[in-house]
Amino acid sequence: MPERFADRLLDWYDRHGRHDLPWHDNQNAYRVWVSEIMLQQTQVTTVIPYFNAFMARFPDVHALANAPVDDVLSHWSGLGYYARARNLQKAAQTVVQDFGGEFPDDPEQLETLSGIGRSTAAAIVAQAYGKRAAILDGNVKRVLARYHAVPGWPGQTAVLKQLWQHAEAHTPDTRVRDYTQAIMDLGAMVCTRSRPKCEACPLQQDCTAHARGEATLYPGSKPKKAKPEKTTWMAILEDADGRILLERRPPTGIWGGLWSLPELDPALGADELQDHCEQKLGLRCGEPELISGFRHTFSHYHLHIQPARLLVHNANAAADDDVLAWFHRDEALALGLPAPIRTLLTEPEQAALL
DNA sequence: AAGCCGGGGTT
DNA sequence: AACCCAGGCTT
Secondary structure, three states: OOOHHHHHHHHHHHHHOOOOOHHHOOOOHHHHHHHHHHOOOOOHHHHHHHHHHHHHHOOOHHHHHHOOHHHHHHHHOOOOOOHHHHHHHHHHHHHHHHOOOOOOOOHHHHOOOOOOOHHHHHHHHHHHHOOOOOOOOHHHHHHHHHHOOOOOOOOOHHHHHHHHHHHHHHOOOOOHHHHHHHHHHHHHHOOOOOOOOHHHOOOHHHOHHHHOOOHHHOOOOOOOOOOOEEEEEEEEEEOOOOOEEEEEOOOOOOOOOOEEOOEEOOOOOHHHHHHHHHHHHOOOEOOOEEOOOEEEEOOOOEEEEEEEEEEEOOHHHOOOOOOEEEEOHHHHHOOOOOHHHHHHHHOHHHHHHO
């Protein structure tokens, strides 16, 4: 069956697609891979400055494999989903050690690398090596769900399976590199989530959802669920030198591996913070100064952060190691910090408005 | 199958 | 404030 789908899409891409993205320059598997990981659940405009800074610091897979993990995390600070950064470096080390520094051109082998799933593996194979492989990211899901009027939320296995079948069926044997970029560009520029520009779409005449006047009904939306509210104290422990005590978060869980302010049990009253710092950290502190609290929202819960500033009289008492350490303000800001903590340390008045 | 994992842009 | 974004991993 002749694929009008791919032909029309490619014709549109030649005239209207995005041909100037940073990862298109000097394209190689490393650059494609880093861009694909950064772009997971993250919009193109957000990624671009991070990608450029990352490439300047880690120009190839060896530079990334050999870098201190804190250096990698600091370049990820503010991007979110920090497991991506740790998986990225782990995969770089695997590529150097097991693949001689060359990314495989086989999706199955790519999927063995940390952080690379089915769609990302296909994107690397298609973009970097021009080999036929079907991708299915958020853009492609939307285009295909509308084109074929596939009902249901793509988070459901049955829906996802149908979309993958359509994705495989439409992927051409030739110009795979361009096709892959084309279908993502169409989803990002024309077949947008709201107010799709159907009048400008090269696939309009065969689009089932459009024929029904129901483009925006697809794909089905995720079932909504109330996000729980959590709360925590964040201690800004400052010594006479103006240094701040930071704590490295465990590798798994929220903000995994990042440096952050020490958290204290939310059950504590403001009048108990002083004693608690002495008992838990061995720090003798002055009276806590309460900073305006603010609410930070994650994908699955809200967190109310109540900062408290305490002056520390015996800074040396706290451990100075890989988990708990004192930093001058500038040193702290050079680390991988969670976005709201960075805001709190740079513009506390801004944080209060969040 | 469902939950976990961020931050920001859009509506 | 809800929704979603060039998803993958864990349970």
